[in-house]
Amino acid sequence: MKRKDTEELHLFKGLMAKDDLRCFVEPESICEAMDKVDSNHTVFACLDENEARKECASQGRPVCGNCVKNLYANY
Incomplete structure (x- = not known):
């Protein structure tokens, strides 16, 4: 989702x-x-997760780095 005030993209868990x-x-x-x-x-x-990683890579810098980091975290 795109943040209103900064235009930065953040990731949310979905179902x-x-x-x-x-x-x-x-x-x-x-x-x-x-x-x-x-x-x-x-x-x-x-x-x-794999599709989200690819989409984040295609979006580039506007994606929150901490959200991307969480995509690669081991739980």
Whole structure:
């Protein structure tokens, strides 16, 4: 999601609804620096981790570095 005030992109964990193909996202970004209400635009949604990594790479610098770091973290 794109932050209103900075245009920086942040990543949110999402869950696809099986019945109607809607994506539900958590209220806070994975870096915990942005709330969903601070966004006015979704750039991409409900991708798996590998697809999200590729999309972040194609978007470049506007993507929050801490969110990207979390994509590569071992849990």
